[in-house]
Amino acid sequence: MKPAPFVHHAPRTVEEAVAVLAQVGPDGKVLAGGQSLVPVLNMRLASPGHLVDVNGVAGLDTVEVTAEHVRVGALVRHAGLERHDGAAAALPLLRQAVRHVAHPAIRTRGTTVGSLAHADPAGEMPAVAVLTGAVLEVTGPRGTREVAADGFFLGPLETVLEADELVVAVRFGRLPAGTRTGFAESARRSGDYALAGVALAVSTDGNTVTGARASFVSVTPVPDVLVLTPVLAGARVGALPLDAVTEAVRAHVDPESDIHAGADYRRMLAAELTVRSLVSTTTGVREGAA
């Protein structure tokens, strides 16, 4: 389990990083926290000739909170985001979700932007990105562009990123006042990739639900948003039409079977987690308000 030979590049600026990426083309890979890439290299599932290690690039490690969004730089580790009180206050869903990414040791190295670039449908943060209408800031030899999370993910481990492009930051959109969020997942062991998971945003007017949206972990090929407003709008907290929610989730998700659980089980689990999270979110048992 040793990687094939590669050239290690250590750019100090975004410009240098992009220049190297442009030069090495498809034979290059960005190395961020390495928590996904390094195992892939060690198992020789991929053998890029060049690693563009961005860990020394200045200015990518900040979290900024504005009225509209929480901007997370490409070198912000999961652990840094998890501990950022400003981000948690502005968008509680971030902390609710990032706590479920792997274990503390991995969160200390792995980056949130790296999670998005890696585009694992079992990742928590891609689901959060689509639910919050996040925008990715992408830089490459052809300049800078902004990509909505909604169109960023093409399939498992596949995105619209070109080989020579670098994601510089992601801006998670803040939710309207009065929106409550929830996150729930079930994994075989604590910290494992979830068998199924759900991120929820629910808005209420007093005791009445006015809107609800959900996105999922591990049960859809790319993270996308299920709008539950038609099912839930007008329902009273404490008397939600949970069977209808279950049906809507079951119809929306499209899980695959693997050695840990079958598709039927995951479908049931996604629906049940949604229902439970919905109940606790609306009754405010353990979730914060945006």
Place this chain on the structure above:
Amino acid sequence: MGEKVQRREDPRLLTGNGRYLDDLGRGALQAAFVRSPHAHARIVDIDIADAWELDGVEAIYTWEDLPGRVAEPLPVLIPHPAMTHARTGYCLARDEVNHVGEAVVMVVARDRYVAEDACARITVQYDTLPAVVGVARARDGDRLVHDDVPGNVAANLRQEVGDVDTAMAAAPHTLTLELAIERSACMPMEGKGVFARWDADDGSLRLYSSTQTSTGVRAAVAAKLELPLAKVEVVTPDVGGGFGVKIVHPWPEEVLVPWAARNLGRDVKWTEDRREHFVSSAHERGQLQEVTVGFDDDGRLLALDVHFWHDNGAYTPYGIIVPIITATQLLGPYKPGAYRVEFWSLYTNTVLVTPYRGAGRPQGCYAMERTMDAIAEHRGLDRAEVRSRNFIQPDEMPWDHGLMFQDGRPLKYDSGDFPASLAKLKALVGWDDFAAYREQAAREGRRVGLGIGCYVEGTGVGPYEGGHVQVETSGRVNVATGLTTQGQGHQTILAQIVADELGVPFDDVHVTTGDTRRMAYAVGTFASRGAVMSGNAVALAARVVRAKALRIAAEALEVSPDDLDIADGVVSVKGAPGTSIALKTVAVMSNPLRYAFDASAAAATQFAGTFDPDTPPVGDDDEPGLEGQDFYSPTQATFANGMHAAVVETDPVTAEIRILRYCVVHDCGVMVNPMIVEGQVHGGVAQGVGGALYERMVYDEGGQLLNASFMDFLMPYASEVPHIETDHLETPSPLNPLGIKGAGEAGTIPVSAVIASAIEDAEGFPIRSMPISPAELWELRRRHAASDPHPVPVQEDPR
């Protein structure tokens, strides 16, 4: 003895100062292997030309390159008359591969990176053959693993005590259970590893191996490399876990690495990586079982008839120890009435199967305990009550089952008080209050269940283990024993024993294990034998030293040895503590070559007696030095036992399974260090929980192991292991001087049985296949809901 002494190995190991195999041999050449990607294939061609092009490649070997005995099949370590078709592999595959991961080509290079680059450039052409995967497929016998092994049967063994057919026919009630238990593996955090230094001038080999038996490796390597034993020494550095897989020897790499070192005249090292460990070391557990039991109205066993089919993987270097243990230890604390057991040990195109902590007992316990629960269900009796009615009673000890145990000796229990253990367990878990708890939980919409499992474990099998104790003139006491250590705390408990036996401070005692330079005769660490075998051996050796110390001191003090005592490193006259002599001074006096190096030597001169010109300086029956050696060799194993209970909760919708409580009552006789015993029990239970709820080896039909990484092979984290509540019963073994019974494997044995029992209790339908995941439990619920609203809990298919 008996104190909760802190483990003296921990500060070193926990602060990163351990010295493991891969920490050795900086600058050594490193080996890597091309391993078979196919479960069953003929090797057609091997092309290594491309690999030679790489800078830093020092050697590339295939089977054709191997000389003499290195080219012969690996040995069958433990033959058995019933094993009519033993088969072993070669160090490098000869012309056929029989499991994914079998070594085909060895590369030695400047470092492991280059070695793996070279492996990637080697192409092996295979003709693939149909693979035999899973016990059921092997049992069908339509596809063969080895052409010359009909029905894939390596061994078929049947033992019978009493007349089962008659007793079964006469039994008022009978039940048949079909059971399955899946593969798991030892999975030590440190894989295997070998580092060899060949001294060409001296013609000698120093071998370091991450092994559970250095003497075994030494003998095997000397034989394979055709070296005199005197020219081979084997040292075990710190070993990061074994759990059984490292008792197997020689592993191909243990032969190839020293052979390559000698060939190349260079240090060579190989460190197994995790993927290799999954596919080229060993697994255990997989069995299909069929139990037929006859019993009376009270649930008393009248006849027990067991058939099982054991998956032994591709080869049988370690023989049929595992199924033999299943067949015998299945009986647990019970009197079975007439008993017949027959097993078939079957080849499959998968990684070989050798003992893993528990070694066949978890499967046996599972079969027996599932049966006990089925009887209780059938008769409408309390599950603990059914067990207790079948217990062997304390006044019936020693109890001879009339069977032959793993060591070829009678299966004869020496000690134990099963009713007392059960009473402790019921009190600990609150057995009699559980019904109320269950009702309370049900009112809250929760589903809970209580499970129980009992086992007996033959521990401390022979043939022997040795101890050597030496007192230096500084007062330092060196203890050596040949068995190896993998973190169990041998350095602590053996020092405790010697400190007590000899009468010296614990801190003065230093223990060496697993170094053939210090103890050439030893067996190894397995079968929960460390404390029993080496504990008693070092105690006996310490007694030899003590007797010698008393003799020398008695002469010097002109008293009888009987009047002397040793405490705190000082020999003194009983009742007259002023008349004394330090043990270190006695050590000086024990050696007539008495250079006055230090204060103790000077001190000794005052005791120098009159000099007799007619006697030699070292008497006829004497030896210089205050040291002694002895061996402990028991007539049979000593039998520890235990009983576990668990409370589980299953989610009514998602079928997620949580262990709410886990209780253990354990009897390993006299406890040298109760804290270490508890640590062993905790570690064992953790592995048992893995086997019950998380771990399995998922092979596809073609024999590919689909979860050969820690991402998909789910060992429990600390977060998955419940808090473990323990209580102890100490019924000393009458068989050994210290009254010890083994504790190493105990925690693991009944866990699958206990968890199955608890889930069954929570769900109301039978659990016949373990491990079980939430998704599987959910499927079972669906199936039971569809077929029968009130499922019958017995005579179910395993799946």
